[in-house]
Each structure stands twice: as structure tokens, then as C-alpha cells.
Amino acid sequence: METFHIIILLLDATFRVATPLVLAALAGMFSERAGVVDIGLEGKMLGAAFAAAAVAAVSGSAWVGLGAGILASIALSLLHAYACVTHKGNQVVSGMAINIVVAGLTPTLGYAWFSMGGQTPHLGGDARFKSITLPFAEAVHDIPVIGYIYAELISNHNIIVYLAAAAVPICAWILYKTRFGLRVRAVGENPHAVDTAGISVDWMRYKALMVTGFLCGIAGSYLSTAHGAGFIRDMTAGKGYLALAALIFGKWRPVPTLFACLLFAFTDAVQARLQGVELPIVGVIPVQFIQALPYILTVLLLAGFVGKANPPKSIGEPYIKER
Amino acid sequence: MSEQSPALELRRINKSFGPVHANKDISLSVDRGSIHGIIGENGAGKSTLMSIVYGFYQADSGDIFVNGQSCHIENPQSSIKAGIGMVHQHFMLVDTFTVLENIILGVEGGYRLSEGLAAARNELIRLEKEYALEVNVDAIVGDLPVGLRQRVEILKALYRGAEILILDEPTGVLTPQEADHLFRILDTLRKQGKTVILITHKLREIMAITDNVSVMRRGEMVAHVKTRETNQAALAERMVGRSVLLQVEKKPANPKDTLVSIRNLNYLDADDVPRLKDINLDLKAGEILGIAGVSGNGQSELLEVLGGMLTPTSGSIRFEGRELVGSKAFTARNLRKIGLGHVPEDRHRSGLILSFSANECTILGYHDKPEYNRGLRLDRKSMVETCQSYIQKYDVRPPDPYLKASGFSGGNQQKLVLAREMEQNPDVLLVGQPTRGVDIGAIEFIHKQLIMMRDAGKAILVVSVEIDEVMSIADRIAVMFDGGIVGEIAASEATETRLGLMMAGVRETRPGAKEAV
Numbered sequence: 001m002e003t004f005h006i007i008i009l010l011l012d013a014t015f016r017v018a019t020p021l022v023l024a025a026l027a028g029m030f031s032e033r034a035g036v037v038d039i040g041l042e043g044k045m046l047g048a049a050f051a052a053a054a055v056a057a058v059s060g061s062a063w064v065g066l067g068a069g070i071l072a073s074i075a076l077s078l079l080h081a082y083a084c085v086t087h088k089g090n091q092v093v094s095g096m097a098i099n100i101v102v103a104g105l106t107p108t109l110g111y112a113w114f115s116m117g118g119q120t121p122h123l124g125g126d127a128r129f130k131s132i133t134l135p136f137a138e139a140v141h142d143i144p145v146i147g148y149i150y151a152e153l154i155s156n157h158n159i160i161v162y163l164a165a166a167a168v169p170i171c172a173w174i175l176y177k178t179r180f181g182l183r184v185r186a187v188g189e190n191p192h193a194v195d196t197a198g199i200s201v202d203w204m205r206y207k208a209l210m211v212t213g214f215l216c217g218i219a220g221s222y223l224s225t226a227h228g229a230g231f232i233r234d235m236t237a238g239k240g241y242l243a244l245a246a247l248i249f250g251k252w253r254p255v256p257t258l259f260a261c262l263l264f265a266f267t268d269a270v271q272a273r274l275q276g277v278e279l280p281i282v283g284v285i286p287v288q289f290i291q292a293l294p295y296i297l298t299v300l301l302l303a304g305f306v307g308k309a310n311p312p313k314s315i316g317e318p319y320i321k322e323r
Numbered sequence: 324m325s326e327q328s329p330a331l332e333l334r335r336i337n338k339s340f341g342p343v344h345a346n347k348d349i350s351l352s353v354d355r356g357s358i359h360g361i362i363g364e365n366g367a368g369k370s371t372l373m374s375i376v377y378g379f380y381q382a383d384s385g386d387i388f389v390n391g392q393s394c395h396i397e398n399p400q401s402s403i404k405a406g407i408g409m410v411h412q413h414f415m416l417v418d419t420f421t422v423l424e425n426i427i428l429g430v431e432g433g434y435r436l437s438e439g440l441a442a443a444r445n446e447l448i449r450l451e452k453e454y455a456l457e458v459n460v461d462a463i464v465g466d467l468p469v470g471l472r473q474r475v476e477i478l479k480a481l482y483r484g485a486e487i488l489i490l491d492e493p494t495g496v497l498t499p500q501e502a503d504h505l506f507r508i509l510d511t512l513r514k515q516g517k518t519v520i521l522i523t524h525k526l527r528e529i530m531a532i533t534d535n536v537s538v539m540r541r542g543e544m545v546a547h548v549k550t551r552e553t554n555q556a557a558l559a560e561r562m563v564g565r566s567v568l569l570q571v572e573k574k575p576a577n578p579k580d581t582l583v584s585i586r587n588l589n590y591l592d593a594d595d596v597p598r599l600k601d602i603n604l605d606l607k608a609g610e611i612l613g614i615a616g617v618s619g620n621g622q623s624e625l626l627e628v629l630g631g632m633l634t635p636t637s638g639s640i641r642f643e644g645r646e647l648v649g650s651k652a653f654t655a656r657n658l659r660k661i662g663l664g665h666v667p668e669d670r671h672r673s674g675l676i677l678s679f680s681a682n683e684c685t686i687l688g689y690h691d692k693p694e695y696n697r698g699l700r701l702d703r704k705s706m707v708e709t710c711q712s713y714i715q716k717y718d719v720r721p722p723d724p725y726l727k728a729s730g731f732s733g734g735n736q737q738k739l740v741l742a743r744e745m746e747q748n749p750d751v752l753l754v755g756q757p758t759r760g761v762d763i764g765a766i767e768f769i770h771k772q773l774i775m776m777r778d779a780g781k782a783i784l785v786v787s788v789e790i791d792e793v794m795s796i797a798d799r800i801a802v803m804f805d806g807g808i809v810g811e812i813a814a815s816e817a818t819e820t821r822l823g824l825m826m827a828g829v830r831e832t833r834p835g836a837k838e839a840v
Contacts (some may be wrong), residue, residue, distance in 0.1 A: 043417045068561045176436075177436050177437065178435060179436060182428060186428050189420070190415070190416065190417045190418070193415040193417050193425070193428065196411065197399070197407070197415070200429075279376075312557075
């Protein structure tokens, strides 16, 4: 029973950690499937986390905060689009620039507005998304295994965790079963075909990047108003890059990407659990090493185990009409 | 619309790209229900003109009339609405999509795909029957052979209700038999009352299928004639502005020793796909061996292996009795040093550095020769002099050794590469697509140069997807299909039909046996 209990705890932590990864990776999926490299997921999440926490702190409503987070992220996404769709700039440079600007701007604004060393005030009450207890969770808690899993693992998460779970099938449906999805996929594979079909390539990419901004905004807001209780500088800590890695590992497809996110989140949950634990023979493993585990895993997976990833064919190339 | 008005009429169309006046006062009238050819050399402005009709570019001035009505075409959407469809030279298809998905892209009908796909499926089955255009609508486009992809493009245009169909160089990627099939399809379209505009630089096609033909030269429309009232020589003269020899004059070959012998050559690419299968060939001094085949059947790999850019998986290449595979000499650089010259088929990718000046491109690959160096510094004076002598001998225009390679036209770029490789006086010369994108006038010159080298006792291998070119300059022709050599015949015995069948993979060694390799 003890092992079972630990596994449930680990999976529970996995879900919490995976939520922003899944949302950000799906966000990146729309951008990259449309042919625009989005290394700026990190910056957009961070920007959204700050905007959500700041507005939630002032307004006292987590929902208003979420709206602000989404708007901030969409604005950054449009900036990215303006630089690399309208002006055909380098997509990696534009994304990195967004990451750097946001990393500097958020603590600066935070300091100017709240004078708390770059942080936002601690969020409580309605300013933060609270865990939801699903119906019958209490009642079935004592039923062995199934009831216990339902009450401990499935129930008691905040609304954004469930939102992320729902986002996977919804995004898959949009990408594969709708006109918008068909055009997004086409514009990332062969924008010339899209242009000759009478569809504006630039406008399609703008639309895809707005979807990216929307999803990324939810991911960032989760960090500061649901998972955490306020904004801390650099609180994304590479999650945007991790999401991008999961997207590549998942070969730009929604369901494999979900599993990649869960795998990364699981190693993160495990590393948290391993800290300070004494193992036979080796003894206590240095914390730094354990904390590096998810990243080492990322590098290993991307280097060797993904197999041949077939990225969208026109990714990274600004669309320029040929003469 | 009145019955008399032409399907498409252009009046005084002008278009400039910066200093280049691509279309000068072009007027054109295309009869309904006819096949109208537009012929001209590369860069004559044919594609620009049609891109204006399709709404890809805006004309600087001029008017377009469709069915007698003035039509303002500002983007592909409005052109599609006016009933104009275009089959581009480079297919505008998404390789990862199915045929069906490709066809409905842009005309999905509603935000959900399922209904649009179902409706399109029925409509396509009808169209396929009506025009004899069989394609499996559920196939992934990337898996289809080029001939079928082209049909998908035609279906795409018809599905959008095109009454006027523009085809831009449609036969460049087809075997002669596939091209004939395409012509039959076009004929069916004409019979059903559609109007077809065929852009090409191949005279044979104009004579084979069109009703009327318009000739363009240097951005201007120089002639409108009825096809049955003209002939190939007259059209060629109109295109170039002077009379040209369509067939190169040459003496019979006088083959001597075998200089290079290739045995059981195999090559697997990075994905372990066999690209070359048991190639056996001999290159003889004083002879031009032509390699024919539809592009993508291993010709590029063969050239790159022989040029030392790829390492074969197995097999042997002997040069003057010496085994090259596995030896130190087997690199692109060393092969040149021992007398194997190579004119790569893609001059932009491997022949030139477009941002380098002509004199810098002149020494590419030979930059370590003492005559180009003075101590640690390059000897610019000698580079420019060498370049100037090449420019003079090969009639490169403009004659400016300081102009960037990108500033020359395709034909003149090709002359720069040819000059560089030929002037090293190699014993063996490998030439890939010697006249791709080159004007008729320059083609004649390049062919003459190759034949002069042959007569000087060099062994020459010419790889070309232009069947006319191979037939006209080669002495012996080997045909490649799916990475293997289908057969080898003397040029004197070659006919288009024989070569065409071989290009489709039909071996003729066993009489009566028609079997794909």
C-alpha cells in the first residue's frame, strides 16, 4: 500500500507539473505547424504569468487575471508575428528577443508597481484558482484502488489542469478536422500552395500565432495564479523550452506531445521526491544533479531516441513570393 | 458574354521588376475552346505574364478581359472567381496531404472538414470520369509519381470551376509517353469547351497540340500565328531573333580507349534507400555518353558519386586502370587534380557561389593553384585576367569579371561554370544538365563546345532530362530508371519512342518482355 500511495502522489505531482507544459506545447504546435518557429514560448509564459498575477492582485479575481495573462501573451505573439511574418525577420532571433525582453521587463515593472523586489503580492482567496473537489470524491474515497484514485488523483485539481486535459482533444480536432486546421497545416508545409489557392499566407500565420498566444497565456497564468500564489522573477525556469522539446519529441502531433509532456513532468516529480533521499551504495545524490535530470533526459531523448522527426517542411522560412 | 468575344484578352500589359522590364506592352487574344501556346526562351517573360493573369502579380499598366468583360484581377482569389485556373511549373501541392485535402484547400465549404470532403469526393469522381483523369483521391500526394501530381493540379483547377486553364512548362518532369497522355487530356478539355493556355519552350509540344501560338522574346510579344501555318524552324527563329540550328552538326564519333569503367556501382542514401543499383558503364575517349531518364531516377546520385561528392556503398570505378573507390584520390578535389572534371547539375547549389564575383567563381575549386596565389594572398590580377579570357572565349554577357555571379542570367552562369571546368583540360568531363535554363542560342554554343572536346579525344558523360538534348549530342545513350540502367543504345538507333519506353522502366533486351524493373 505504501508503494501504491507513493505512485499516486508522484502521478498527482506529474499532472500539476505537466499542465503548463501541455498548454505551452499545444500553443507551440499551432505556431510551428503554421511554419513559424516559436522559441519565444518561454517569454510569452513569463509575460502571461506576470500579467495574470499583477491583475489578479489588483482586481482580486483570478479570472480577470487569467484574461490579462492571455491578452499579454497574445500581444507578445503578435509582436513575434509582426517581426517575422510581416517583416520576414529571423524567427529564432525574434523569439529569443521576446524571451530576453520579458525576463527583464517583468521584474522591472513588478518593482515599479508593487515595490516587493520584483515580485507580485501573495495571492489568496478569489485571486487564486483553487482546487476543485469533483462530485462524489468524498463518498468514493474509501473504495479501494478505483475510489482512491478518483479522489486523490483525478479530483482536487484546479480548473486549469482540467482545461489542459480537455485542450488536447480539442486542439487535435481543430488541427485535423476543421478548415482552420487544414490551412494551418498547409501553410507550414507549402505556403506557395496556400497562396495559389487564394488564401493569405500572412493572415493565416497571424491567426495561428494568436491561437499560440491564447494557449500560452493560459499556461503562464497557471504558474502564477493556480500552481503558485504570485509572480516570482524567472518563474518559468525553462518550461517554455521544455514544452518546445516535448513538441519536437511528439513530432508536432497533439497526443504524442501530451505523452512527452507527461514524461518530462514525471521525471520532474521523481527528482523532487529523490532530493535528500539516501540510496544504497551511492548515498545521497547531490541536489544539483537530481534537478538536472529532466533536462538531461530531454537532451538524451532529442539526441537519440526520437528517430527521424519530420518537421513541417517550411518551418523557419519567411514566405516570400517568387519572381 | 457574347459568343464572339475571346475567352481571354490582354491589352498593353506592362510589368517591371526594378530595372528589368519583364513585360512590355503585351497584347494577347485567346479564342474560347482552343489550345493556345505561348513560346519563348527562358526569361522572355512568359511566366511573368501568366502570373499577372493569375493574380500573383499586379501589372503596372494594361487591361485584362475575360469573356469580353473587363476584369480586375488583384489576387489569385479573384482570378479563380473569373474562371481561371493555373497549373504551376513547380506543383503547388502539400505533399503530406491526401489528394482530396489538396483539392479542397481554399474551397473547403464550411469550417468543418467532413462535409466539404464528402461533397468534394462525389464531385471529383464526376470530374475524373468526364475528363479521363483517374487519380486515387485518398492517396498521399507525396507518394504519387509526378505525372499523377500534375493531374491533381488539373483536377484542382477544374474543381474550382476553371474555364481557362493555364499550364506553365507542364512537360518538364514527364516522360514523352506521359507528355502524350497529358496532351490527350488537354485535347479532351478542348473538346469539352475549355480554353487551354500552354506555356513552354519546347517547339515540339507547340506543333503537337496547339491551335494558335504566340511568341515572346525579351519581354515583348513578337508574333501571333496559327500553328498549322508555321513550323519549328520559323518559330525558333522568332524566339531567338536569328536562325538557329536545332540539330548540332557533328562528325561520327571515333571512340578509343576506355578511360573510366564503372562496375556494379551501388549507393544507399542516409535512409538506406537504394539510389544506385548495379550500375555498369564505360566512358571512352572521343565519345559522348548520354544518360537519359526522368529526373529523380538516380542521375543526380550517379553524378555526385562519380564527382567524388558521395561515397558508393559498393562497386568499383576505375580510371585509366586505377581503382578510385576507397583510394585517396576519391574526393571532389583530388579527382579534378587527376583529370576528371565535373560540371555539377545544379549550378546554384554546387557550381557557383552566387554572392561571389565572376572572377572569384572562376577559381572555385582551383584556388590553390600557384597562378592564383602570391604568398598568402590571392593574386587578384591573374584571377581577373583568367576570368576575362573565359568571358571572351565563351561569350559571357555582360563581359564584367567583377559582376556578382547572381547578376548573370542562367545561361551566362552556366557558361562561367563550363568555362572553368573545360579550361582545366580534363581527360574526362562529367556534365549534369548542361543547358538547364539556358537560352536556345547559348545551347547551340554549349553543345558545340562539348563536341569540340570530344573531337579532341576526351571522354564525356552528359546527364540530361531533356531527351532532345541527349539524342542530339550523345554518341551512345544509357537510360536510367529507379536507380538502375535500363539499357544502352547507340544514338543513331535511338528514337523518342524507344527511349521513352526505357525511361518508363521497360527493358527491351528480352524480346517481347515488357516488364518494369
